[in-house]
Amino acid sequence: MPRCDSCEMLFVIFCCISVTVYNVIADESTSYCNKFTQDCHEMELPSESVTALAVVPYTEGQLLPHHRPTRDFHLGGQDIHIQQDWGSLGVAAVVWDAAIVLCEYLELHPEVVRQKQVVELGAGTGLVGIVASYLGGHVTVTERREAMPNLSKTVDTNRVDSCPGSITVKELDWTTDLSAHPQYDIILGADIIYIEDTFQALLTTLIHTAREDTSVLLSCRIRYDRDLNFLTLLEGHFHVEQIHYDKSRDIKIFSTKKIKTKT
């Protein structure tokens, strides 16, 4: 059968365009999955897929949330402005649904954080910590080193004079020495159960920063069976209870407390 070189060429061009368009229209869980591999290994590198987005015509309103340069929220009684940078900073510089759901939960239950010493782990843009401070918590938002400049910027942009709580930014990498970090009344984490390689370090961090009376609130979308492995690990040291489910966004919130050691 005669070969059709131009057909092959057209097919290759079609595939390239499809991959690029796929990157634009992928939903949160799919794009998360694409970024997942890159985040694990090349967190600081710009995303080539996002660079490629420049060739696709779009209007900002049609972009999926992660690809928008900014997000605006009204939470905790305040307007909040977040600049996103999925292209160069990846998962740490965009707002995940789990964060929004946890903020909405805290709005309904402000007593969880009011006048409490609160830490947010893997804070990303810091949305949850910012809202917790608006609700009266004394909050430390934490991240690994690469994400710190963006986190500090977002927190500073959203400082308000009338805030009944307070907010500070601190580096806390789950995989490093934790001895300088204190224990807190409340630990918050939104969408931090996602890299299996970090599960043990995250668990160690929770054990280190929690007292027996500390409440840990974790909001997450369970994307893969392996995510459940973390909950199994957690149950070795904490009582775990699902306290909320946002059906429309498929986000669960778990409340956990350390299992009391027998004296």
Ligand SMILES: C[S@@+](CC[C@H](N)C(=O)[O-])C[C@H]1O[C@@H](n2cnc3c(N)ncnc32)[C@H](O)[C@@H]1O
């Ligand atoms: C999916 S993002 C969630 C960000 C934010 N909590 C939200 O929901 O919008 C996961 C976050 O965990 C952080 N993270 C991953 N490994 C970490 C580690 N070893 N120490 C501290 N933070 C880490 C990432 O930098 C990232 O910001």
